Amino acid sequence: MRLDDIKESSLMAIDTLRANKLRSSLTILGVSVGVITIIFMVSIIQGLNKAFADQVESLGSNTIFVSKFDPGFGRPPGPSEIHRKDLTMDDAEALRREAPSIAGVSPIHRLIAVTTRYQNKQTDTPILLGVTPYYEFVHSQYVARGRFIKDLDMDNRENVCIVGVDVVRALFPYEDPLGKEVRIDGSPYFVIGVMEPLGNFFGQSRDNSIFVPITTFDKYYADRPFPGVVFFIIVRPQTRAYVKSAVDEITDILRRRRRVPINEKNNFGISSQDSLLDIYNQLTGATALVLTAISFVALMIGGIGVMNIMLVSVTERTKEIGVRKAVGATRFNILSQFLIEAVVLTAIGGLTGLVVGEILAFLINRYSPLPAYVPLWAIGVGIGVSAAVGIVFGLWPAWKAARLDPIEALRWE
Amino acid sequence: MSDATLTSPAVEPVVQPEPPRPHDAGSLISMRNIWKTYEMGSEKVHALHGVSFDIPKGEYIAIIGPSGSGKSTLMNLIGCLDTPSQGEYWLNAKNVSEMDDDELARIRNQEVGFVFQTFNLLARATALHNVELPLIYGGVSSAQRHEMAKKALAAVDLTDRMMHRPNELSGGQRQRVAIARALVNHPSILLADEPTGALDSRTSMEIMDLFERLHSEGNTIIVVTHEPDVAARAHRVVSIRDGLIEKDEKSR
Numbered sequence: 228m229r230l231d232d233i234k235e236s237s238l239m240a241i242d243t244l245r246a247n248k249l250r251s252s253l254t255i256l257g258v259s260v261g262v263i264t265i266i267f268m269v270s271i272i273q274g275l276n277k278a279f280a281d282q283v284e285s286l287g288s289n290t291i292f293v294s295k296f297d298p299g300f301g302r303p304p305g306p307s308e309i310h311r312k313d314l315t316m317d318d319a320e321a322l323r324r325e326a327p328s329i330a331g332v333s334p335i336h337r338l339i340a341v342t343t344r345y346q347n348k349q350t351d352t353p354i355l356l357g358v359t360p361y362y363e364f365v366h367s368q369y370v371a372r373g374r375f376i377k378d379l380d381m382d383n384r385e386n387v388c389i390v391g392v393d394v395v396r397a398l399f400p401y402e403d404p405l406g407k408e409v410r411i412d413g414s415p416y417f418v419i420g421v422m423e424p425l426g427n428f429f430g431q432s433r434d435n436s437i438f439v440p441i442t443t444f445d446k447y448y449a450d451r452p453f454p455g456v457v458f459f460i461i462v463r464p465q466t467r468a469y470v471k472s473a474v475d476e477i478t479d480i481l482r483r484r485r486r487v488p489i490n491e492k493n494n495f496g497i498s499s500q501d502s503l504l505d506i507y508n509q510l511t512g513a514t515a516l517v518l519t520a521i522s523f524v525a526l527m528i529g530g531i532g533v534m535n536i537m538l539v540s541v542t543e544r545t546k547e548i549g550v551r552k553a554v555g556a557t558r559f560n561i562l563s564q565f566l567i568e569a570v571v572l573t574a575i576g577g578l579t580g581l582v583v584g585e586i587l588a589f590l591i592n593r594y595s596p597l598p599a600y601v602p603l604w605a606i607g608v609g610i611g612v613s614a615a616v617g618i619v620f621g622l623w624p625a626w627k628a629a630r631l632d633p634i635e636a637l638r639w640e
Numbered sequence: 641m642s643d644a645t646l647t648s649p650a651v652e653p654v655v656q657p658e659p660p661r662p663h664d665a666g667s668l669i670s671m672r673n674i675w676k677t678y679e680m681g682s683e684k685v686h687a688l689h690g691v692s693f694d695i696p697k698g699e700y701i702a703i704i705g706p707s708g709s710g711k712s713t714l715m716n717l718i719g720c721l722d723t724p725s726q727g728e729y730w731l732n733a734k735n736v737s738e739m740d741d742d743e744l745a746r747i748r749n750q751e752v753g754f755v756f757q758t759f760n761l762l763a764r765a766t767a768l769h770n771v772e773l774p775l776i777y778g779g780v781s782s783a784q785r786h787e788m789a790k791k792a793l794a795a796v797d798l799t800d801r802m803m804h805r806p807n808e809l810s811g812g813q814r815q816r817v818a819i820a821r822a823l824v825n826h827p828s829i830l831l832a833d834e835p836t837g838a839l840d841s842r843t844s845m846e847i848m849d850l851f852e853r854l855h856s857e858g859n860t861i862i863v864v865t866h867e868p869d870v871a872a873r874a875h876r877v878v879s880i881r882d883g884l885i886e887k888d889e890k891s892r
Contacts, residue, residue, distance in 0.1 A: 235776055242764055550760045555749020555777040557742045633721045
């Protein structure tokens with residue numbers, strides 16, 4: 228087929244579409260909906276993936292998360308996990324001493340939603356974290372003003388705290404928080420530092436935290452069971468290259484310390500960023516599969532619309548086909564004419580779908596907490612898939628047209 | 641008794657039966673013992689019973705006959721829209737009877753110019769584009785196509801109507817566009833099927849005058865018609881009846 232033929236067929240196709248505006252637009256709409264579905268789904272999944280990867284990266288480079296629960300997302304730990312022996316400060320200490328691949332260990336006690344007051348102001352949302360002086364280094368999160376927890380604070384179980392910027396905003400809108408006394412769950416603490424801002428993780432602020440020495444935390448909350456208080460250990464390997472060996476060493480040390488028999492599974496959970504991403508990708512992978520299926524069905528419906536309209540078009544234009552054949556059109560000429568017409572229909576639908584999908588993605592990004600991101604390949608896929616729909620669903624009507632007997636076709640009224 | 645009388649006992653053929661002889665290499669069209677058989681269910685219907693004739697280049701011939709005579713079947717065969725069930729058809733020294741669909745399309749494109757009763761123009765295309773249509777399928781470049789189509793429209797005095805669509809043209813003008821389309825590729829034959837059937841008598845005269853002029857310019861013209869007036873303008877009249885040639889007369 229020559230370029231000239233394609234041009235001729237495309238012009239004819241557009242002309243035909245113009246002649247049947249309503250019919251054509253409905254068909255195009257069908258295809259658009261399919262492509263919009265694809266673009267929309269891809270943009271959401273890709274947006275989530277990208278945001279997740281970015282955020283996980285921003286949580287601190289290459290840290291390893293150790294807790295008595297198996298890693299998972301939004302999944303509450305099962306009863307057998309809850310009844311496991313707690314990890315302890317001694318475990319953390321053992322990791323620091325014994326694992327050569329590890330650069331730092333930060334055991335953390337966490338209590339969600341503590342009521343904090345300063346004079347007549349109050350906030351109920353901050354997260355209380357009992358931490359050690361290693362926290363700053365292990366998490367690469369540093370104090371912006373004032374100072375962080377020191378060994379002396381730990382030894383003396385001092386009532387001192389470092390606050391995140393959200394807490395500052397809530398309690399000290401017009402004052403310098405340093406040196407002020409706040410009441411956390413009714414107990415008095417001196418503010419000795421303010422953390423540098425961290426921004427959001429999935430729309431949730433990471434700056435709404437209060438840090439106290441882990442020993443001081445124990446003083447007040449030693450008897451609080453799960454899920455009130457959670458204990459976990461964050462480990463920072465020497466470099467990214469040591470993540471794997473660090474995980475192995477931690478596993479060895481903890482299995483030994485917790486006396487896990489050789490043929491039994493770990494009774495604790497270790498997750499590195501990579502494994503977090505793996506789990507996440509598994510989750511979204513399954514979602515993506517479902518969404519792909521949905522998109523496919525949407526496109527099928529669009530395609531059936533195209534086939535239907537093309538069959539009508541072929542019947543309506545039987546006489547025209549006869550004339551074309553009489554003046555020398557081969558079967559291939561007719562076939563390609565109708566195929567191109569179908570592809571033009573679906574391509575217009577595809578482009579419309581792309582534009583609308585992009586606009587939707589933009590709006591979602593703008594006005595909802597969901598991140599949306601349309602990768603370049605999705606645009607290619609959108610166009611390619613819609614053209615393919617045109618070819619697949621246009622083939623049968625086009626073949627029907629091409630096979631028409633010229634005599635019968637000319638006689639058709 | 642001959643074969644022909646066996647299959648068609650009602651009519652005593654005047655010219656038939658003609659002994660099949662090798663095709664005449666000098667003729668533009670040479671048909672030898674052409675049969676066309678259709679199967680209607682289990683029954684076989686013979687539309688043509690061994691027709692043979694020759695048309696030399698430059699002839700102006702009318703094919704006449706009542707409906708059901710096999711006239712349309714013969715026209716479809718001459719126009720290469722169909723192939724005979726039996727027999728040989730040579731068009732411009734090519735054996736058309738053995739060709740497949742795509743080869744027939746090529747022959748129609750290069751050798752045959754059709755003129756239909758109902759014009760059969762593309763409704764949404766301009767006169768110029770309609771005339772270009774055979775050239776498109778002939779693979780002529782777009783610049784050359786324009787040139788040739790304009791020339792063909794000029795030949796039928798429609799230069800000032802080139803950009804009009806069929807619904808903006810009168811019946812006679814439409815038929816002239818169709819004739820321009822038929823001639824644009826310089827085919828061996830101009831094959832007209834009831835070319836005046838949809839026109840009033842004055843316009844019919846115009847079209848027949850045009851045919852005469854085209855004939856005088858050297859075109860081979862075959863008109864299929866049941867109108868005696870139209871047939872009378874031709875220089876040779878072939879009458880078909882019951883699938884056989886009943887008469888073959890040179891009128892001038």
